[in-house]
Amino acid sequence: MAPPRRLTSMSIALAAAAAVFAVTLLVLEGQRGAEPGVANAAGRPGPDQIITEAEQRVAADPRFAPGLTKLAEGYFARAGATGNPAWLTKAEDAGRRAVRADPEAFEAMDALASIAASRHRFREALMWTQRSLAVAPTRVAPLSIRTDALIELGRYDEGFKLAQTRLDLRPDLPSYSRASYVRELIGDRAGAVRLMELAIDAAAQNSDSRATARAQLGLVLLAGGDLAGAERQVRTALAEVPGDTNATFVLARVSAARGDLEEAAELFSQVAAELPEPDHLAALAEVERALGRTEAAERHEAAMRAAFDLLEANGQDVDLDAALLTVDLRRPTTADVARARRGQAARPGIAGDQALGWVLTRAGRCAEGDRYASRSLRLGTQDPLMLFHAGMAAACAGRPAVARDRLTAALELNPAFSVRWAPIARKELARLPR
Structure with a gap:
């Protein structure tokens, strides 16, 4: 999956929260104790395998905390893959059961922090990271989640300092990506570009993480008006990981910026079909309106509202x-x-x-x-x-x-x-x- 990102059709300021789901999901994707930057290394089990194995273990022992934690991880990963927030509800239930079974289950606390952050419940995310770090204070994974939450809560001095701490402790893909986002927030686009290039270099070849890092860099370049540079990054990403949703979304934005609205509509349609999230549907509706296709735009806007309703029904602050x-x-x-x-x-x-x-x-x-x-x-x-x-x-x-x-x-x-x-x-x- 993706490194920390700000992939959205809105703006940099809103994007951090809109993309926290993919940010924190990395903490959960790897094997037990693995760090986010290597979550997509070859041979790691996918969500379906994680879920199947965890369900078997929990069926044998409903209070087996490691199994419940893995179940939370697998459900969370499936939510990311499908865009269906109902899996987050199942993930939270499994994570809370794990903590009830073992009050020191810090990996379950990390899972719950990630779920809370993905739902834009940032104060709750901070609470879970605090509990996790109290049990196991030497890990960097909770620092990543905590950084995201502090920034979204406007606690910039703390969040920026923690991002630097994370980078000093482990200069890897998630650290570089967060540091890039900090530079972008304070208006240092050149610094943001340099750090995202380091994030790309830190990612595994032909991985989802590398593709999304390129998509992030594409967005940084696009915001600064470098359409050609943005397109180079996302086309490279799509060559490495064909069909990558993040790269396709950024390519659609490049096409829209160039005035090729038909191509933009086609690309946004592909993204919305894969992940029918509100910002994807809003971007598609905007282009359809610009093309004069009012009925299609209204249909996508209605789908956007329904997507918000589904998110809210599953615990997200929308x-x-x-x-x-x-x-x-x-x-x-x-x-x-x-x-x-x-x-x-x-x-x-x-x-x-x-x-x-x-x-x-x-x-x-x-x-x-x-x-x-x-x-x-x-x-x-x-x-x-x-x-x-x-x-x-x-x-x-x-x-x-x-x-x-x-x-x-x-x-x-x-x-x-x-x-x-x-x-x-x-x-x-x-x-x-x-």
Whole structure:
């Protein structure tokens, strides 16, 4: 599976959480005690084999903690492979049974931390990593999960420091990828590229991890407007791992940025068929609308809402992401604003500030929207969609000079950052007084 990643059609700020599932799944994929960076080495059992063997052992002894832990790992891996969050519910049940059977089952605690993080329940993830480290303090796997949770909670000093600690302890694929993400968050794109190149070099040849690392690098390059570089990375990934979903998703974004919407729609369709996750369906709907295929777009938007409902029914906190994607489709309601506020309270970092700022701006609450949008830029993140949101918020709040600076920066980074919103950014710039 993938290293830590930010594969999403939204923005860097939101992507860390949207992709935590794949980040933390690596902790669980390998053999007992294995680290995430080698989770895909040849000969490792897949989810089906893990589940079959674990179910047999648990059937013989329902309180056998190692078997229950393996069962949690296998269910979690199956959730990642299928995109079906119902497997997360089964994984959590197995993990909790393991901890009840053995209160020092630290690997089960790691599994539960990963499940919580994948559901965007980051405070719960921190609790489980704290318990795991109290039992077995010398391992790096819980540090990875803990880093992700701290960053999503806006505890950047702690999260960035822990990312560096992880890198110092073990300079491997997940460490390099997290360090790359830190550099991207603070606006150091060149540093982010260098570290992702090291992550690729650290991955096994022709592995899923290597393919996804290339896809991550493709996204970094794409956000900076280097479409050719992004395409080279993902086509190399697809040559090494044909059909890789992450690389196909990034290739679809490259095609959309180039204006080849038919190809983008075809590629997004492949991704959504494989993993019908909300951001995949939203990206597909956006392209279908741009092609004038309203009926198809509405169908995918309905599927997106159903996907959110399924995630929520299986324990995921979807408030922030659902509010953000929903208000891209229509003017926000009072309920949408309330949902975004809940989401920001649960994730009070730049992701939460960006999403709430955009929802408030779209709702016409301009001063408050501008305040949150401005806060979302506090790390210096150079993400075009984030800058666009902040630019539109400033324009709404009557700050044309600030709006112009932000919108110009978004378009200079990537003139085709969004099929829908890049043209709006250009129109708004033309409208703003000089």
